[in-house]
Amino acid sequence: MKLTWLLRLTLVFSLMVILMGAYTRLSDAGLGCPDWPGCYGHIKVPTQSHEIARAQNNFPHLEIEPAKAWLEMIHRYIAGALGLLVLSILVLCLRSRDTPKKLPLFIAVLIVFQAALGMWTVTMKLMPLIVMSHLLGGFTLISLLLLLYLRTHPLPRIRVSPGARILAAVGLAALIGQIVLGGWTSSNYAALACTALPVCEGDWLANLQWARAFSPFQGNHPSFEFGVLDYASRMTIHVSHRFGALLTGAILLSLGVTLLAGDQPAWVRRSGALLICLLLLQIGLGVSNVVLHLPLGIAVSHNGGAALLLLTMVFINYALWRKA
Structure with missing residues (x-):
């Protein structure tokens, strides 16, 4: 106790x-x-x-x-x-x-x-x-x-299809990747590199700078506060985070629907419903960050939403991968 x-x-x-x-x-x-x-x-x-x-x-x-x-x-x-x-x-x-x-x-x-x-x-x-x-x-x-x-x-042991387990594992991997992208976006001050929806303003496709955007080594600087990358690199990071959100969102939504529609105990279906609700909330917070230009409360909530999504996915994977 x-x-x-x-x-x-x-x-x-x-x-x-x-x-x-x-x-x-x-x-x-x-x-x-x-x-x-x-x-x-x-x-x-x-x-x-x-x-x-x-x-x-x-x-x-x-x-x-x-x-x-x-x-x-x-x-x-x-x-x-x-x-x-x-x-x-x-x-x-x-x-x-x-x-x-x-x-x-x-x-x-x-x-x-x-x-x-x-x-x-x-x-x-x-x-x-x-x-x-x-x-x-x-x-x-x-x-x-x-x-x-x-x-x-x-947890009680349950029987689930191999497909649901694989989808849950893929969803967890995708979410972790998206959190990494979010961390890289934040640490490089790239959250407002694009202020238009659904992708980015201007000829963004021609200005992608993958090598510089994702290089872990950015030279020697007195301070990295407020970022040291140029606009094209920050824009590349931001766009990657958005496309990652689309991919991750599609996978997690599929998993949530699968859990809701399956013949599973009520607590498993509730975890699917919670996953969908947190996902929709997180998407709304992400869009709000762009539209409202990163208000502090919403930006912090976006970090908290990512943590709650991750905890939900850890719980779901633990529940589904336990041997029946």
């Missing part, structure tokens, strides 16, 4: 870290604190006059922006609490006879690596490859926590 509630709490904290990370990034506060793990040499944001004076002396070329600094530090505080929760889960699992051991150990290693990625995000000045890896680490963490929860709370 203790492990159950701890896993549920940790899942909530994981989602909070993802949302807070998105809010921090989209508020351009990723470098709100130029050092790590503190902020301008302090454990919290400097607010007293002597603290500010010391910070300005240590970082003379930077403007201290307390609002952005607090966003970054709150994100770190929540992530630190998540790390303690994961450690507690590991201890409980190691002490219990009937719980998995390797999975919680891997999750604990992953969150340590996540902390390192968080540090590198700051020290490497928002390098897109690091920022995207940090984002993907968060999605991986929450997925593995759900998998651990499911393994400690086995």
Whole structure:
């Protein structure tokens, strides 16, 4: 029972870290604190006059922006609490006879690596490859926590067609690919590279720059904040994300309809209905980001929607691939 509630709490904290990370990034506060793990040499944001004076002396070329600094530090505080929760889960699992051991150990290693990625995000000045890896680490963490929860709370075994299983696996792979594209779009500040629908304004097809758009190495720069790629490269990333959304949406919609129409228990059909609802919501949020020019609340919700879609797909795949 203790492990159950701890896993549920940790899942909530994981989602909070993802949302807070998105809010921090989209508020351009990723470098709100130029050092790590503190902020301008302090454990919290400097607010007293002597603290500010010391910070300005240590970082003379930077403007201290307390609002952005607090966003970054709150994100770190929540992530630190998540790390303690994961450690507690590991201890409980190691002490219990009937719980998995390797999975919680891997999750604990992953969150340590996540902390390192968080540090590198700051020290490497928002390098897109690091920022995207940090984002993907968060999605991986929450997925593995759900998998651990499911393994400690086995689902009823069901019989499903091989086609439904394959569709679910393909849908999960497509969704992961789309999340990667979304992370690359965000980390390269390409979300508003196209402001027209359904594809992009102008002669976009003639301006695609695949090699530059998806090169993980973008040279040496004092900072990658606000992006360093040219318009054609950002537009290529954005267009790829849109076409990826169409492909992923078609696969997930097919899976949702398959689960709804199949002769399965009610909880399986409900998972199909939830998948369709989350998919439609996510599409609506994506379109709204373009039409409304990336309002902060909708952009953060788009990140949260991706996390909920991923959790739903992890649940569906776990349920369908369990041997009957």
